[in-house]
Amino acid sequence: MLKAVHFGAGNIGRGFIGYLLSKSGYEITFVDISKELVESINNYKRYNVIILKDNVEKEVVKNIKAIHIDDKEKLSKAILDADIITTSVGANNLKSIGEKLINYLKIRKANTDKPLNIMACENALFATNILKNSILEKGDKDFVDYVNQKIGFPNTAVDRIVPNVEIKKELPIDVAVEDFYEWDIEKKAIIGDLNIKGAELVDDLEPYIERKLFLLNGAHATTAYLGYLKGYKYIHEAIEDGFIRNIVSRMQEEASLALSRKHNIKKDDLEGYASKVIKRFKNPYLKDEVVRVGREPTRKLAGNDRLMMPAKFCYEIGVMPQFILYGIAAGFLFDYKEDPKAYEIQDGIKNFGLEKTISKVTGLEENNDLLQEIVKKYKELKETFRKR
Ligand SMILES: NC(=O)C1=CN([C@@H]2O[C@H](COP(=O)(O)OP(=O)(O)OC[C@H]3O[C@@H](n4cnc5c(N)ncnc54)[C@H](O)[C@@H]3O)[C@@H](O)[C@H]2O)C=CC1
Numbered sequence: 001m002l003k004a005v006h007f008g009a010g011n012i013g014r015g016f017i018g019y020l021l022s023k024s025g026y027e028i029t030f031v032d033i034s035k036e037l038v039e040s041i042n043n044y045k046r047y048n049v050i051i052l053k054d055n056v057e058k059e060v061v062k063n064i065k066a067i068h069i070d071d072k073e074k075l076s077k078a079i080l081d082a083d084i085i086t087t088s089v090g091a092n093n094l095k096s097i098g099e100k101l102i103n104y105l106k107i108r109k110a111n112t113d114k115p116l117n118i119m120a121c122e123n124a125l126f127a128t129n130i131l132k133n134s135i136l137e138k139g140d141k142d143f144v145d146y147v148n149q150k151i152g153f154p155n156t157a158v159d160r161i162v163p164n165v166e167i168k169k170e171l172p173i174d175v176a177v178e179d180f181y182e183w184d185i186e187k188k189a190i191i192g193d194l195n196i197k198g199a200e201l202v203d204d205l206e207p208y209i210e211r212k213l214f215l216l217n218g219a220h221a222t223t224a225y226l227g228y229l230k231g232y233k234y235i236h237e238a239i240e241d242g243f244i245r246n247i248v249s250r251m252q253e254e255a256s257l258a259l260s261r262k263h264n265i266k267k268d269d270l271e272g273y274a275s276k277v278i279k280r281f282k283n284p285y286l287k288d289e290v291v292r293v294g295r296e297p298t299r300k301l302a303g304n305d306r307l308m309m310p311a312k313f314c315y316e317i318g319v320m321p322q323f324i325l326y327g328i329a330a331g332f333l334f335d336y337k338e339d340p341k342a343y344e345i346q347d348g349i350k351n352f353g354l355e356k357t358i359s360k361v362t363g364l365e366e367n368n369d370l371l372q373e374i375v376k377k378y379k380e381l382k383e384t385f386r387k388r
C-alpha cells in the first residue's frame with residue numbers, strides 16, 4: 001500500500017488532501033501539533049467527509065493514524081516509509097516544517113534511495129518552493145545533491161472550500177466540505193508517479209494557481225471584508241447583498257483582465273470560472289463565516305497575495321483596479337477582535353496612521369497611486385458603513 005505523511009490534520013488536511021489520497025489507495029499518517037487531534041485520530045482510526053449539498057453525501061476515510069510533531073521516533077519511521085509528504089499547516093508554518101524535515105530526510109538518505117515527492121498544499125503562490133528552500137538552505141553539498149536527485153517538489157493549487165460549519169457529526173473528527181474540488185500539480189517537478197486519482201497534472205502551474213488565488217481567494221476575501229463591514233455573519237449572505245456582489249464581480253473582471261493579458265487565457269474561460277466561484281460562495285449549506293475567510297488579514301493584504309498581486313498587475317497594464325482596491329480598503333477595516341492579525345493592523349492604524357500601516361502591510365510606498373486610492377476608499381467605506 002502507498003504511504004502518505006500529511007502535516008496539518010485540520011480542515012483541508014482531512015477534508016481534501018486526506019480524502020483524495022485515501023480514495024487513491026494511500027495509507028495516511030497525519031502529523032499535527034494538536035495533541036487532542038492526534039489522540040482523536042488514533043482513537044477512531046477513520047473519519048467521515050460530509051459533502052454539503054441538497055442531498056448530503058458521506059464518504060469514509062480509513063487507514064489513517066496520527067503522530068504528534070514532537071514524536072521523533074514515530075515520525076522518523078513514517079518519513080522513512082513514505083511515498084509522498086504533503087502539508088496544509090498554513091503558509092507561515094512551512095519554514096519551520098522544512099527545518100524539521102531536514103534530519104528525517106537525512107535518515108531516509110542513509111537508509112533508502114526510494115524516490116519521494118513533497119508538496120505544500122497551502123493558499124500561497126508556489127508554496128512548495130518555500131518548503132524546499134528551507135530544506136536546502138541548511139544542507140551540505142552531499143545532502144543537497146541527494147534531495148535534488150531523489151525528491152520531487154511539485155508546486156500545487158488546491159481548491160475546495162472546507163468551512164468550520166457546525167453540523168451533526170458521528171465522530172468529532174468528521175469534516176464537512178463542498179462538493180467541488182480541484183488539485184492542480186506541477187507535472188515537471190514530480191519524481192516517479194504520484195498516483196493521486198482526481199488530481200490534474202499541469203505543464204505550467206502559474207496560470208492555474210494565479211487564477212485560483214485571484215478569482216476565488218481574492219473574491220472570497222473581498223466578500224468577507226465587505227460582508228464583515230456590513231454586519232453579515234456568513235459568506236452566502238454577504239454575496240447576496242447587491243452592493244457587495246457588484247464589487248466582487250467587478251473585481252473578478254479586473255483580475256481576469258490582468259490574467260488574460262499575462263497568461264493569454266481566453267476572457268470567456270475566465271468569466272466561466274468566475275461565475276462558478278460566485279455560485280460556490282452562494283452555497284447556504286457551507287455556513288462559511290466571514291471571519292474565517294477573512295482570517296489573518298496581514299497575510300491576505302500582503303504584496304504577494306490574492307488582492308495586491310492582481311491590483312499591481314492591473315496598474316502595470318494601465319488600469320486603476322477600482323474594485324480590487326475596495327476589497328483591500330475593506331480589509332483595513334476588518335477589526336475582528338479575536339483575530340490577532342486584524343488587531344495588529346488596527347493597532348498599527350491607531351499608533352502609526354493609516355498610510356504607514358497600509359505601506360507596511362502591502363509593501364507599497366506611501367506616495368504610490370494604489371496606496372492613495374486605498375486610503376480614499378477606506379475613508380469612503382468608513383464614512384458610509386461605520387456611521388452607525
Ligand atoms: N479550509 C480550506 O478550505 C482551505 C485551506 N487551504 C489552506 O490550507 C492550509 C490549512 O488551512 P485549514 O485546513 O483551513 O486550517 P486548519 O486550522 O483547519 O488546519 C491547520 C492544521 O495544521 C496544524 N498545524 C499548524 N501548525 C502546524 C505545525 N507546525 N506542524 C503540524 N501541524 C500544524 C493545526 O493544528 C491544524 O490542525 C492553509 O494554508 C489554507 O490557506 C487551502 C485550500 C482550502
Ligand SMILES: O=P(O)(O)OC[C@H]1O[C@](O)(CO)[C@@H](O)[C@@H]1O
Nearest residue numbers: 123160161162216217220293295
Ligand atoms: O485559507 P486562507 O488563505 O486563510 O483563506 C481562506 C480561503 O481559503 C479557502 O478556505 C479555500 O481556498 C477559501 O475558502 C478562502 O478563500
